[in-house]
Amino acid sequence: MIELRKISKTYGAFTALKDIELTLAEAKTHVFLGSSGSGKTTLLKLMSGLVTADQGTLLIAGQSVEAKNEMNLKIGYVLQEGGLFPHLTCLQNVVLPAKASNWISLRISQRVDELRKIMQLDEKFLKQYPQELSGGQRQRVALMRALLLDPPILLLDEPLGALDPIVRADLQKELKRVFNLLHKTVIIVTHDINEAAFFGHTISLFHQGQLIQHGDFKSFLKKPSNEFVTRFMHAQIPTKELLENL
Amino acid sequence: MKHFFFVITILLPFVSLNAAEKPTIVVASKPFTESYILAEILAQTIEEAGELKVQKRMGLGATGIVYESLKSGEIDIYPEYTGTVSEAILKKSNLKTITEINAALSSEQLAMTESLGFGNNYALAVPNQLAAKLNLTNLSQLKDHSDLRAGFTHEFMKRHDGYEAFTQFYDLKMSNVNGMEHSLAYQSLAEKKLDIIEVYSTDAKIKKYDLLVLKDNKNFFPQYLAIFLYRTKIADQYPKTWQAIRRLESKITEEKMIELNAKVEVDGWNFQTTAAYFLNDKKSATNSNWDQFYKATKEHLFLVFISLLIAIVIGIPLGVLAARFYKLGQFILVVTSILQTIPSLALLCFLIPFLGVGYYTAVVALFLYALLPIVRGTYLGISEINPRLKDSAFLIGLTSFQRLYLVEIPLASPAILSGIKLSAVTNVGTATLAAFIGAGGYGAIIVTGLALNNTNIILQGAVPSAVLAILIYFIFEGLDRWLIPKGLRL
Numbered sequence: 251m252i253e254l255r256k257i258s259k260t261y262g263a264f265t266a267l268k269d270i271e272l273t274l275a276e277a278k279t280h281v282f283l284g285s286s287g288s289g290k291t292t293l294l295k296l297m298s299g300l301v302t303a304d305q306g307t308l309l310i311a312g313q314s315v316e317a318k319n320e321m322n323l324k325i326g327y328v329l330q331e332g333g334l335f336p337h338l339t340c341l342q343n344v345v346l347p348a349k350a351s352n353w354i355s356l357r358i359s360q361r362v363d364e365l366r367k368i369m370q371l372d373e374k375f376l377k378q379y380p381q382e383l384s385g386g387q388r389q390r391v392a393l394m395r396a397l398l399l400d401p402p403i404l405l406l407d408e409p410l411g412a413l414d415p416i417v418r419a420d421l422q423k424e425l426k427r428v429f430n431l432l433h434k435t436v437i438i439v440t441h442d443i444n445e446a447a448f449f450g451h452t453i454s455l456f457h458q459g460q461l462i463q464h465g466d467f468k469s470f471l472k473k474p475s476n477e478f479v480t481r482f483m484h485a486q487i488p489t490k491e492l493l494e495n496l
Numbered sequence: 497m498k499h500f501f502f503v504i505t506i507l508l509p510f511v512s513l514n515a516a517e518k519p520t521i522v523v524a525s526k527p528f529t530e531s532y533i534l535a536e537i538l539a540q541t542i543e544e545a546g547e548l549k550v551q552k553r554m555g556l557g558a559t560g561i562v563y564e565s566l567k568s569g570e571i572d573i574y575p576e577y578t579g580t581v582s583e584a585i586l587k588k589s590n591l592k593t594i595t596e597i598n599a600a601l602s603s604e605q606l607a608m609t610e611s612l613g614f615g616n617n618y619a620l621a622v623p624n625q626l627a628a629k630l631n632l633t634n635l636s637q638l639k640d641h642s643d644l645r646a647g648f649t650h651e652f653m654k655r656h657d658g659y660e661a662f663t664q665f666y667d668l669k670m671s672n673v674n675g676m677e678h679s680l681a682y683q684s685l686a687e688k689k690l691d692i693i694e695v696y697s698t699d700a701k702i703k704k705y706d707l708l709v710l711k712d713n714k715n716f717f718p719q720y721l722a723i724f725l726y727r728t729k730i731a732d733q734y735p736k737t738w739q740a741i742r743r744l745e746s747k748i749t750e751e752k753m754i755e756l757n758a759k760v761e762v763d764g765w766n767f768q769t770t771a772a773y774f775l776n777d778k779k780s781a782t783n784s785n786w787d788q789f790y791k792a793t794k795e796h797l798f799l800v801f802i803s804l805l806i807a808i809v810i811g812i813p814l815g816v817l818a819a820r821f822y823k824l825g826q827f828i829l830v831v832t833s834i835l836q837t838i839p840s841l842a843l844l845c846f847l848i849p850f851l852g853v854g855y856y857t858a859v860v861a862l863f864l865y866a867l868l869p870i871v872r873g874t875y876l877g878i879s880e881i882n883p884r885l886k887d888s889a890f891l892i893g894l895t896s897f898q899r900l901y902l903v904e905i906p907l908a909s910p911a912i913l914s915g916i917k918l919s920a921v922t923n924v925g926t927a928t929l930a931a932f933i934g935a936g937g938y939g940a941i942i943v944t945g946l947a948l949n950n951t952n953i954i955l956q957g958a959v960p961s962a963v964l965a966i967l968i969y970f971i972f973e974g975l976d977r978w979l980i981p982k983g984l985r986l
Contacts, residue, residue, distance in 0.1 A: 298891055325891075333888030337906045337981035346902070347892045379983040395892070 251276050252297070252403070252435065257306035259292055266292040268459045270306070274452070276402075279429050279436040281450035283443065285482075288456040290439045294405050297437070298327050310403065326396030330408040332388045334380035340391045341376040347398050365394045368428060386417040393428070404429075406438045410445065422448055443486040455479060518549040521730065521737070524574040524853075524934060526562055527555040528947045530616060530698060530722075533756050534575035536771035537744065538724060544775075545740040553854060553934030554767075555943040557841070559584050561848060561933060567604055570852030571934075572727050573741075577616055579720035581608065583657065594723065605728045609741065611721040614698060614750040618652065618717045621695045621707040623685065634711040639668040644691040646673045647681035652694045657718055665716045679949045696720075698750055700757035722748070748774075761948055788941070793960065796937035799855075799927045800968075803862030804920050811867050811919075812912060815874020816900065825875060832868040840865070840929045848933065858927070858935035865926055866919035873915020877908025909980050917972040924965040928957065938964075 257270040267289045274280045282290035295301040297308060307314055310324060327333075334343045341362070348358045366373065369390045380388050389409055396404060409425070410418045426449060429436050438449055446453050447467045454464045463475040474480045521542060525535030532554055539550045553571055556562045563585050565571045581601070582591040591597045598607050622632055622644075630641060638644070652658045653675050663670065676684070681693040682701050695702055697709055724741065731738045748756075756774055759765045765773070766788075814832075818825030838846070843861050851857040881904060889903040905912070931939025941957030977985070 300887055300890060327888075327891040329884055329888060329891075331884070333884050333891075335885060335888070335903060335907070335983075336986075337909075337983045339983065346894070349902075350892060350894045350898055379986055381983070381986050399893075 251309075251311060252437075253307075253309040253312075254293075255307045255309070257293070257296065257303050257308065259289075259296065259301065259304050265459045267296070267303075270461050272454060272461060272464060274435065274437065276311075276435050277433045278451040279426075279438065279449050281446040281453045282437060282439045282456060283441065283446045283453050284456035285441055287458075289459040290454075290456045291407055293456070294407055294437065294439050297403075298325055298405055324401050325403045325405055326399070326401040328389070328392045328396045328404070328406045328409050331385070331412045332380065332392035334388060334392055334395070336379065336381055339377060339379055340383065343380065344376065344391060344395045344398060347395060351399060361398060361400075362394075365397055368397075368431065369394055370424075384417070385413045386421050389413070389421060390424075393425075397432070402435060404434045404436045406436065408439055408441075411440075425449070443483065455482065457482075518547075519734075520551050521548040521573070521734075522551045522553055522571040524553040524556050524562060524565065524571040526559070526574070527557070527932070527943045529700070529757050529760050530696075530753065531575050532767045532944065532947065533760065533770055533774075534612070534722065534724075534748075536767040537774055538573065538575065538741065540768075540771050540775055541740050541744060542737050545737045547734050547737045555931055555940055555947065556853060556934050557844075557932035561845065561853060564848050565853040565934075566606060566725065566727065568849075568852045569727065570854055572730055573724050574726075575612075575722060576608070576725040577720035577722055578608070578611075579617075579718040581723075581725065583655075583718065589657065589718070592719070594721070601725075602728075606725060607728050607731070608723040608725050610745040611723060612744060613722075613746040613748040614753050615719050615721045616753075617697045617712070617720045618658075619695050619697045619709045619712065620692055621702060621709045622692045624706050624708045626691060627708040627710075632708070632710060634713040635666055635716070636713055638666065638670070638692075638710070642669045642671050644670065644672065645689070646670050647676050647684055647690040647693045648673060649678050649681070649694060650675045662716055666714065698753040698757060700754060700761040703754055703758055704762055722753075761950075767944075789956070789960070792936065792938050792941055792957070793964075795935070795940075796924070796927055796961070796964065799858055799862060799930055799935060799937050800920065800923045800964075803859045803927075804866050804916070804923055806859070806863045807866035807870050807919055808916060810863075811870030811915075812874050812905075814867070815871040815912070815915075816878060816904075818871060818875040819878035819904075828871060829875065832871050835864045836868045840926050841932065844929065844933050853933040853935075855935045857933055858930035862923050862927055862930070866923055869915040869918040869922070870912070871915075873911045873913075873918075874908060877911030878904050880911075881907050906981050907984070910976070910984060913972070913976055913979060917969065917976075920968050920972060921965050924961060924968060928961055 252272075252274040254270050254272040257267055258265075259267040270289075270293065282293060284290045292301060296303055334340070335346075338346070344362060344365075345358050348361070353361075362376075366376070371387070371390050371394070375383055375387055375391070380391065383391065393409075410421055413421065422445065429449075436449075438445070440446055450467060452465060453467055453470060455462045455470070457478055463470060463479050470479060470483055474483065523535050523539045523542065525531040535552070535554060539552055542548055543550050553565075556565065556571075556574075559580060562571070562574055562576075566574065578594060578597060581597055583589055586597070586600050588600060591600055594608060594610060601607055620635065620638075622630075627633070632638075632641070648659055653673075659673070674690070681690065682705060684690040685693050685707075686705055695707065695709065701707075702709060724744075726741075730741075752774070756770055759770045759773065760767065814828050818828045835843075840861070843864065844857065847857045847861055851860060885903065885907065886899075889899040894902060927937050928939035928942055930937055931943045938957040938961040942954050942961075945951070945953030945955070945957060
């Protein structure tokens with residue numbers, strides 16, 4: 251369980267986050283939704299230790315997260331466009347977290363094989379450099395790297411943002427399958443309502459640094475908490491197919 | 497990364513320098529023919545005495561540099577002139593005799609030998625033909641020929657024992673005086689564009705251009721007797737060597753010196769051969785041009801690579817610090833930039849009071865020059881890494897040091913290497929100036945060429961230096977392929 255208590259963060263005069271109260275259940279997929287500048291990415295960075303809060307506490311499994319050095323064991327992070335290092339091959343990228351944690355090579359290669367099967371990624375791609383792969387393959391590699399140390403929590407910042415629609419739809423399904431398989435607590439940041447509806451057991455809608463509404467997708471449609479929520483939802487009407495699936 | 501350390505490990509052994517068995521005496525010269533010849537005669541004389549190992553620092557920049565080096569003990573002995581010691585060094589023109597000057601030098605533990613047998617005085621000369629036509633033999637007679645076209649050096653025009661004082665002393669006027677370079681004055685005289693020029697009385701060109709030196713009949717020009725200026729400890733500690741040096745006193749006549757100067761400047765002999773010819777010693781006259789070239793190449797490479805190596809070892813960490821800490825970074829960049837703006841010769845002169853002359857000073861100066869491109873390359877390379885990749889390295893759980901050597905340095909390696917390449921190529925050029933403080937290299941050949949006004953010799957130093965710069969550029973281009981990770985070259 252991840253608990254956010256009265257979290258605030260400002261950058262100079264700009265309020266990025268204000269009094270965020272949020273509880274996120276274990277082994278579920280949660281979506282942070284909002285337009286750019288709404289605070290959703292800042293909150294994700296805060297949970298990863300990239301940014302520290304001005305006020306409030308963040309509890310992971312009941313423990314306050316202060317020591318950043320242990321954070322990587324608890325959290326895997328996938329950035330938009332992957333954040334893979336161009337000077338390393340995909341395999342070198344994937345095993346880097348294990349090098350940092352002093353794993354022995356047998357353990358590393360076993361884990362890589364395991365993840366490669368889960369991600370259904372051909373071995374030849376791992377020998378190539380990230381720039382040589384397609385966007386979708388790159389994100390699979392990035393996810394492998396994030397999962398290498400088997401962290402209980404997975405944070406994904408607009409993971410599909412840079413992909414074309416067909417690859418994006420394929421990878422959405424793929425990711426959902428992996429999340430269900432692995433039973434991780436997943437948080438995905440996106441501005442796409444369809445994606446939020448597709449992934450999210452819960453959805454948190456942010457606007458100007460505040461949490462506007464939190465709940466499942468149906469509650470957003472049936473009981474929008476204010477006018478902004480209605481407007482946001484109607485800006486991107488969900489497809490029929492999606493509604494039937496709910 | 498591991499390639500990088502490999503390269504450094506390979507270069508390290510070159511840093512060590514050999515130690516000498518016999519005690520060493522450092523013989524120096526100034527950058528003109530006569531000084532080179534006298535220093536070479538001195539060096540061969542000392543070697544012959546067998547007591548000391550001679551180290552040569554030939555062609556040192558200017559009087560100030562040589563004198564400071566002598567005071568600080570960087571060099572032990574060099575040829576000088578009494579007039580220069582009293583006028584330019586002690587700045588006491590009232591000191592005339594060697595005894596008077598030695599009394600003034602004693603507080604610095606320095607002294608001069610007796611005259612070597614000739615004076616290299618300022619003098620005025622006219623072509624023999626013209627002298628015969630005008631019936632000119634001495635300076636007083638110039639009074640009747642105020643329209644002669646004169647070419648004097650800028651130094652002579654300005655010195656307080658120069659042109660002004662001279663015309664007053666002889667009570668004459670010259671209506672057509674031009675300030676110009678010394679070598680140019682000879683040229684113009686030969687082309688009959690000048691009638692009278694200032695010369696040094698032992699100048700080989702007096703013979704070459706068939707000139708008559710006008711007699712200083714009222715004794716205006718100060719005596720510039722050739723002597724050796726030395727640290728008194730030589731005389732105290734090495735009596736055998738000292739006796740050998742003393743035996744050179746009064747042995748070189750003015751005619752002999754003109755002949756020796758002409759051997760070099762007109763006949764193209766090298767200094768060693770000329771000195772050996774004077775000493776009637778055939779065995780040391782074997783220093784071929786190839787030996788000289790090989791020695792200069794070795795010295796030049798050492799200067800360039802050792803200074804570069806130190807600049808790499810210090811510059812990269814400075815660049816990393818600059819990229820990590822904003823304020824410290826600005827400070828580091830400003831200081832290294834200021835170092836870069838100091839003219840090379842000035843920087844060399846600044847360093848002499850602290851480090852003396854010679855090899856180490858040149859290495860330090862070259863190191864300071866090499867610093868900025870490397871620091872700047874590293875700084876830019878690291879600060880321009882995509883912030884997302886920096887975040888990524890942090891999120892993976894890498895420690896600060898792991899982020900540096902696994903991610904930041906490899907990603908910045910193209911910029912770092914281009915900084916190193918720039919430093920290396922510039923250093924090859926700047927290293928030629930190191931000759932002015934006796935650090936050798938191709939610059940020593942160039943300085944000799946300049947002293948002799950011999951374009952051939954200048955090119956013998958300048959061309960290899962340019963070729964070396966180009967070679968180094970291509971070697972580093974090759975290193976790029978080896979040191980920059982393959983992924984960054986896709």
